[in-house]
Amino acid sequence: MEAVKAPRGTRDILGDESWKWAYVTQMCRNVADDYGYREVHLPIFEHTELFCRGVGETTDVVEKEMYTFTDKGGRSITLRPELTASMVRSYLENEMNKGTQPAKLWSIGPMFRYERPQKGRYRQFVQLDIEALGAQDAFVDLEVIDFSMELYRRLGLSNLQVVLNSVGCPKCRPVYRKALQEYLRPRFDELCDSCKSRFDRNPLRILDCKSPICKEITEGAPSVMDHLCDECKEHFEQLQRGLDKIGAVVKHDKRLVRGLDYYTKTAYEILSGDLGSQNAVCGGGRYDNLAEAIGGPHVPGVGFASGIERVILTMEAQGCSFGRKPENKVYVVAAEPDARLDAMSLMRTLRMNRISADMDYMGRAMKGQMKTAGASAEYACILGMSEVERGVVTLKDLKEGVQEELTVEQIVNKLK
Numbered sequence: 001m002e003a004v005k006a007p008r009g010t011r012d013i014l015g016d017e018s019w020k021w022a023y024v025t026q027m028c029r030n031v032a033d034d035y036g037y038r039e040v041h042l043p044i045f046e047h048t049e050l051f052c053r054g055v056g057e058t059t060d061v062v063e064k065e066m067y068t069f070t071d072k073g074g075r076s077i078t079l080r081p082e083l084t085a086s087m088v089r090s091y092l093e094n095e096m097n098k099g100t101q102p103a104k105l106w107s108i109g110p111m112f113r114y115e116r117p118q119k120g121r122y123r124q125f126v127q128l129d130i131e132a133l134g135a136q137d138a139f140v141d142l143e144v145i146d147f148s149m150e151l152y153r154r155l156g157l158s159n160l161q162v163v164l165n166s167v168g169c170p171k172c173r174p175v176y177r178k179a180l181q182e183y184l185r186p187r188f189d190e191l192c193d194s195c196k197s198r199f200d201r202n203p204l205r206i207l208d209c210k211s212p213i214c215k216e217i218t219e220g221a222p223s224v225m226d227h228l229c230d231e232c233k234e235h236f237e238q239l240q241r242g243l244d245k246i247g248a249v250v251k252h253d254k255r256l257v258r259g260l261d262y263y264t265k266t267a268y269e270i271l272s273g274d275l276g277s278q279n280a281v282c283g284g285g286r287y288d289n290l291a292e293a294i295g296g297p298h299v300p301g302v303g304f305a306s307g308i309e310r311v312i313l314t315m316e317a318q319g320c321s322f323g324r325k326p327e328n329k330v331y332v333v334a335a336e337p338d339a340r341l342d343a344m345s346l347m348r349t350l351r352m353n354r355i356s357a358d359m360d361y362m363g364r365a366m367k368g369q370m371k372t373a374g375a376s377a378e379y380a381c382i383l384g385m386s387e388v389e390r391g392v393v394t395l396k397d398l399k400e401g402v403q404e405e406l407t408v409e410q411i412v413n414k415l416k
């Protein structure tokens with residue numbers, strides 16, 4: 001019988017990689033603290049309805065990518081494909097509107113989408129998500145974009161491009177939608193099949209289509225910028241003034257519409273020049289109508305989500321530092337079996353003094369133990385019966401090759 005394998009599109013993050021994740025997560029936490037965002041932990045599954053109503057029935061995520069099942073109580077449950085809808089649900093349910101506004105929240109954890117796995121695209125992947133809820137101010141949009149740029153700056157990323165657009169609001173988008181449909185109508189027959197079906201339901205998504213023919217057709221399409229209402233225009237200009245002030249270089253792209261329906265006004269993405277085709281390290285924007293879509297009052301919001309796998313892939317491609325790889329400081333070597341008890345006790349004393357230490361559990365002879373020490377630690381503490389009787393330990397610096405006899409106390413003081 002063949003051993004069971006992990007499901008397609010999932011991956012095990014093992015010890016040679018997990019320390020990089022800890023580094024990146026800690027950096028997210030530091031930036032969140034500095035920008036005044038508080039961490040929340042939300043459920044990994046929600047009522048399917050939350051995403052149908054929040055993310056939108058006509059989006060790829062809801063139409064094709066959700067992990068949905070019926071639980072034993074007959075409820076339709078979905079593994080979360082993203083966090084924004086859950087964040088807004090939590091804001092409403094916990095009456096965060098009664099606290100200081102905007103409520104600034106962040107979270108990191110696994111998301112689930114039934115997609116075709118490839119480099120930088122998985123069925124279970126991790127997102128950092130930050131959301132600011134309850135404020136209209138374009139400077140909050142600015143803060144969100146700045147947060148993502150600052151995080152990537154601290155992680156040492158380069159060769160990134162910030163792409164910005166406005167997708168308007170329920171007042172001006174219908175007008176633009178019509179203008180776009182009128183423009184596309186004469187070449188409707190040439191559109192790809194998905195875009196044909198998008199034409200009536202979600203024509204803005206056609207701008208985002210990757211097929212060469214649709215790209216060619218939309219090249220000269222009217223720009224959403226020319227159709228914004230005064231309020232959306234002013235919001236965009238205020239955001240742009242802020243970006244100029246902080247020296248952020250962004251590229252305007254009328255094609256950027258984002259895959260989720262709830263966006264209003266600001267939409268943005270940060271693209272990595274070192275990722276190939278799965279090149280978006282983060283995406284976000286404003287979603288002033290999401291709270292109402294899931295049955296709440298009007299709550300404006302803005303945020304972004306960043307795929308941590310893609311962040312780490314970019315960092316690796318660019319040779320960024322992940323801080324120090326955890327390594328054992330000491331390997332305790334029992335020179336003869338009778339010294340094992342004291343070796344174990346010494347190891348424990350080192351650990352209690354926060355000096356990482358390990359020893360042999362495989363019955364290896366002294367030579368084998370020294371080999372393991374050389375491969376895994378900076379120092380060896382060698383203990384035979386003669387050392388035990390004299391109350392000393394031989395400390396060997398494995399890099400320099402020098403050794404000396406010290407008491408346990410001296411070793412602790414030296415290595416701490």
Ligand code: ATP
Nearest residue numbers: 115120121122125259280281282283305306307310
């Ligand atoms: P894409 O166009 O790459 O499918 P998206 O627009 O679906 O991205 P969002 O829903 O905006 O992505 O999610 C935000 C971020 O999460 C993306 O920019 C990306 O970094 C990451 N992400 C999205 N889907 C996946 C996935 N299947 N595997 C790994 N990371 C992902």
Ligand code: MG
Nearest residue numbers: 060061115259
């Ligand atoms: Mg996608």
